[in-house]
Amino acid sequence: MKTLKHLLIAAAAPAAIGAFAVPAIAQTAGMAVANPEGAVAQSNAWKTAQSQIQTTYAAQIQQAQTRQQALNNELRPLVEAYQKAASAPGANEASLRTQAQQIQQREQAANQELARLTEPAQRARAYAVEQISAQLQAAVNAAVARKKVTMLVRPEAVIYTAPxxxxxxxxxxxxxxxxxxxxxxxxxxxxxxxxxxxxxPAAAAPAPAAPAQQPQGR
Structure with missing residues (x-):
């Protein structure tokens, strides 16, 4: 499920730009920022759900991790062989395309296999997020009212704001x-x-970690 930034996978925030003055908008009374995904990720309900999922689906999660490593080990020599062939003098374009297609097909099959293994845990995560998200607007409204906020924006929408x-x-x-x-x-x-x-469903389970390097078409 790709709501709430793919089940709360947050991107790293850029470093503060100290040379900029505080924008006038950030100094406006009643102005505030909030990260909805961060709020859900820090909620007690989500933390408890994550712990329960790790316990309930421990066998499937371990099986998926073991299988993912095996598949990565299987794909790595294929990628290395492709890269070696691609860097050789007079590399054959048709042969390289065939190699690349074989690697991509094997990787797609691996992703489908891992999606099947992780599907129960992913459904549980999506269901937990959906239940918490159903109360997110009410939580925002209550926080805004209690803090007397008149304008609320995401943190990435401003250059600077006081903590x-x-x-x-x-x-x-x-x-x-x-x-x-x-x-x-x-x-x-x-x-x-x-x-x-x-x-x-709205989204498939996350794809497995790809081999260290992917073949690139010439």
């Missing part, structure tokens, strides 16, 4: 109040994104 303007922790506190825990067992027929049984 005291960040109300992400306040949103998390409201989530903890509104949704102290969630279930990790989706009901029969449930699919991420509210789709009905038989339809494609």
């Amino acid at each position: 005291t303007n960040d109300i992400t922790a306040d949103v998390t506190a409201e989530l903890n109040r509104l949704v102290p825990n969630v279930s990790i067992t989706p009901p029969a027929g449930w699919q991420p994104g509210g789709q009905q049984n038989g339809q494609q």
